[in-house]
Amino acid sequence: MREIVICGEALVDVVAARAPVSAGRLAALQPALGGGPFNVAVTLGRLGSAVSLCTAVSTDTYGDAIVAALQASGVGTGHLQRRDEPTSLALATIGTDGAAHYSFYVEGTADRLVRDPGAFPQTVSAVCFGTLSLVLEPGASVYESLLRRCHDEGRLVVIDPNIRPAVIADHDAYRRRFASWMDAVDIVKLSDEDADWLSAGPSGTGPSDWLAAGVTAVITTAGPAGITVTTAAAAVTSPAPKVQVSDTIGAGDSVVGGVLRHLENLGALSPRAVAELSAEQWLATAEYAGQVAAITVSRPGADPPWAGELRSDYVDNQQHPYPDVRSTRLSPE
Secondary structure, eight states: OOEEEEESOOEEEEEEOOSOOOTTOOOOEEEEEEOHHHHHHHHHHHHTOOEEEEEEEESSHHHHHHHHHHHHTTEEOTTEEEESSOOOEEEEEEOTTSOEEEEEEOTTOSGGGOOOOOOOOTTEEEEEEEGGGGTSTTHHHHHHHHHHHHHHTTOEEEEEOOOOGGGOSOHHHHHHHHHHHGGGOSEEEEEHHHHHHHHOSTTOOOHHHHHHHTOSEEEEEOGGGOEEEEOSSEEEEEOOOOOOOSOOTTHHHHHHHHHHHHHHHTTOOSHHHHHTOOHHHHHHHHHHHHHHHHHHHTSSSSOOOOGGGSOHHHHHTOOOOOTTOEEEEOOOO
């Protein structure tokens, strides 16, 4: 069986309620398990993939809860490293539009002290990296080395930077570092805000630069505007399903999980197979990922769907239920 490994942090989101706060009183706080890579792994586990999370997890109470939650969602824990340092915390405040805004407490925490996991089994076909783990040292250098090694071994490499400017000390240096990874990455997934941030400044780069460096597909999310997949030959856009948004926590992570699950269903968990996908197959992938994310945002917190919650036309990949899907062919440069 093919396996997907997700690399990066698992942490605790402390979510501030949106209820009005009276003078001198704070809004109620609700802890929830999270972290971009954790959410991606949980999404894939619930959708039925053979998936594991590679990270360092604290031996504290929150760390134990993280391990239990992974196992409950069908995520393998064989690549976890347990450490005595505390679990990272992310304070999430929810705006009136349901969008989440974060501040982080990550000094001296377990996940940023991850060690090189060594060689992955031959059954590991795809490896995905993302969020804080790509920024915070010394773990960021460990993951960078692992990313390049997985590329050299012929595994599918996916990256979702999930930019958090508050934890990036030198913005321009990170932009240069991100660009340097692109010759070892097959798929980049990011939000439109991430794309704008990465393209800014003297070292900014964008999708055309990444495709020229060797990336096969750039997948961009834009909230209600949907998901766009851009390759060297074509760009396709699938509008987001219309749902009542509770909050956007875990939305982008659900997209990553949905993309990887659909690629697995297509038998495309390899660099060569991904490079050979047609525009129509990318469109179907975007539609499937959009449905996964739509369910996640319809309920509080990062609570991705189980496979049985998806519409059968997405699961079977036989129909395109949104008639206004747009597909734009591009001429190769």
